[in-house]
Amino acid sequence: MLKPKKPPKVPAIPIEDPAPGLDRLDVRILAALQDDGRLSNVKLADTIGLSPTAVLARVQRLTREGYILGYEARLNPLRLGASMLVFVEVMLDRTTPNVFDQFKAAVQVRPEIMECHMVAGGFDYLLKTRSADMGDYRAFAGSVLWQLPGVRETRTYAVMEEVKNSTHLHLRGG
Known part of the structure; x- marks a missing residue:
């Protein structure tokens, strides 16, 4: 007997109308990447509940259209002498x-x-x-x-x- 699949983990976001030009899946992708910019495409797809190909296409479109500006590491200023x-x-x-x-x-x-x-x-x-x-x-x-x-x-x-x-x-x- 197959175990029921767990629903995808989606970051908590207030239920409101999405930003212009975005649907709810786009917003969920942005929220997940905002929480962890190093999320693999496969893990992101699992989190959102879409195929990796569909998620990759959406991420590329969101980047091309300027919703995603880039990915950065957040550095610890205390460890780097800038406290x-x-x-x-x-x-x-x-x-x-x-x-x-x-x-x-x-x-x-x-x-x-x-x-x-x-x-x-x-x-x-x-x-x-x-x-x-x-x-x-x-x-x-x-x-x-x-x-x-x-x-x-x-x-x-x-x-x-x-x-x-x-x-x-x-x-x-x-």
Whole structure:
């Protein structure tokens, strides 16, 4: 007698309408890959409940259409000597022509700056960076941050505790 097949394990996602251009199977594939980007095609197919060929075609389409941007390893900053997480508010000198374009171009080539976001509110940009310690951050601020084009003022916020750190997007439908 054959054992009944277990239903496929599917990551928990709220039941809502899927994002435009996606069906529920696409969303389930994205959720599974978001949980484990190293999932083999066969394991992914088993998880989703489709054939490996069908899943591979969907993954290729999702990649081609820009839903999947790539696959990365998440590194442990504590093990790599970058335990201090810092957010920096940056205000630019708006009297300088093209200051925003110059600042954006300069930030792009600085590997110490992990993220840079133009924001609405009392400052222009929010930066995310990591350092070994306060001395290391101070050296970065003096040699890099305050030398970026158009920087008029900065406010630094050293993180005391990372309460939540995730790269997962909330996916709808699935």
